[in-house]
Amino acid sequence: MKPTILVIDDEPDAVDLIEFNLKGAGFQVKSAHDGAEALAKARSILPSLIILDVMLPELDGFEICKLLRRDLNTAAIPIIMLTAKAAEIDRVLGLELGADDYLTKPFSPRELVLRVKKLLERQKAPESKEKFQFGELLIDAPRHIVSFRGKPIDLTATEFKLLFVLAQNCDVVQSRDQLLRDVWDYDSAMDTRTVDTHMRRLREKMGPAAKFLDTIRGVGYKFKTE
Numbered sequence: 001m002k003p004t005i006l007v008i009d010d011e012p013d014a015v016d017l018i019e020f021n022l023k024g025a026g027f028q029v030k031s032a033h034d035g036a037e038a039l040a041k042a043r044s045i046l047p048s049l050i051i052l053d054v055m056l057p058e059l060d061g062f063e064i065c066k067l068l069r070r071d072l073n074t075a076a077i078p079i080i081m082l083t084a085k086a087a088e089i090d091r092v093l094g095l096e097l098g099a100d101d102y103l104t105k106p107f108s109p110r111e112l113v114l115r116v117k118k119l120l121e122r123q124k125a126p127e128s129k130e131k132f133q134f135g136e137l138l139i140d141a142p143r144h145i146v147s148f149r150g151k152p153i154d155l156t157a158t159e160f161k162l163l164f165v166l167a168q169n170c171d172v173v174q175s176r177d178q179l180l181r182d183v184w185d186y187d188s189a190m191d192t193r194t195v196d197t198h199m200r201r202l203r204e205k206m207g208p209a210a211k212f213l214d215t216i217r218g219v220g221y222k223f224k225t226e
Contacts, residue, residue, distance in 0.1 A: 003048035003120055004028040008038040008064065009082065010056050014105075018051060021109040022116065035059025039067060042074050049116055054083040054094070062097055069098035076156055078119040082107070095197035100158045101184075118185050122157045132167045134225055137209050139167050148209040158183065159202045162195075166213065166223035175220040195221075 007018050010033045019029045030045055032038040035058035042050060050068070054061035061081055068074040081094040081102040094102050101115055132139040136149045141164060146153040155163065165182045166174060176195045180186045184194065199221060203210040214224045 002026060002028045004030060004045060005116065006038075006042055006045060006047040006050045007031045008033075008042075008050065008056065008061070009053040010034060011053075014053070014082075017109060018112065021113050025113045025117070027116070035064055038064050042068055042077070043071065046073065047077060049078045049080070049119055051080050051082060051112070051116070052099070054081060062093060065094065065097045065099055072154075075154065078122070078157060080112070080115060080119065092193055092197055095194060096201065098156070098201070100156060101194075119157070122161050122183075130168070134167070134170075134212060137212060139164060146206075148206065153206055153209065155202070155205060158198060159205065162198055162202060163206075163223075166221060170223045170225050173216045173219055173222045179220065 005022050005027045007015055007022075007029060008031070009015050009018070012033075015031050015033075019031065022029050030041060030047065032041045033056075035056050038052070038056070038059070052061045052064060056064070059067075061083070065079055065081065068077065068079065075098075079099045079101075081099040082105055083094065083102060084105045100119055103112060103115065130141050132141075138145070138147045140146070144160060146155055146160065146163065162179065162183050165179065174182070179195050199213070199215075203213055206213070212223055212225070214222050216222060
């Protein structure tokens with residue numbers, strides 16, 4: 001069954017362009033043109049991925065992203081935000097609210113399709129059969145589950161892969177550029193603030209278990225076992 005992509009944008013030409021390229025890549029496409037319609041369709045369709053424009057009538061993309069992440073039924077759906085705003089603060093805000101990735105308009109349709117494919121691949125459990133146990137923290141790769149003291153920790157696919165990659169290389173410092181390659185499959189030309197923003201969200205969700213995550217100033221991050 002083809003994955004369904006929900007495109008949320010109030011510009012018909014932009015929707016048509018995105019839809020044409022996604023269908024050509026083998027996806028089903030649904031669209032919404034304002035905030036209310038976007039939330040209704042996201043909750044009823046439960047798409048495989050959402051492409052979300054920031055500038056929308058009624059509710060902007062930031063608010064929609066925040067509401068989707070608060071709803072248990074839509075919290076784990078990958079979101080790519082589209083923004084005409086190139087300012088770093090807007091990109092970081094989108095990531096902090098729960099977006100997995102972003103593209104600044106105008107963008108290459110081929111790059112958008114590539115990022116959609118990579119995000120959907122990230123939804124799958126890692127190929128490794130490893131299950132990590134660090135004290136009261138369990139990272140179960142085959143089942144895509146993280147728990148601490150027996151209580152589950154709900155992570156998006158990107159957050160899970162980030163934690164998994166760090167745990168796989170425990171006690172070894174991973175640079176931001178390395179994490180961009182291993183988690184996002186991007187080269188170092190991408191804004192490394194993406195890594196920092198996701199690490200901040202990951203720490204917040206892990207609560208007391210965040211003690212395993214260490215920042216190495218000026219270098220990157222590591223998963224520490226001691």
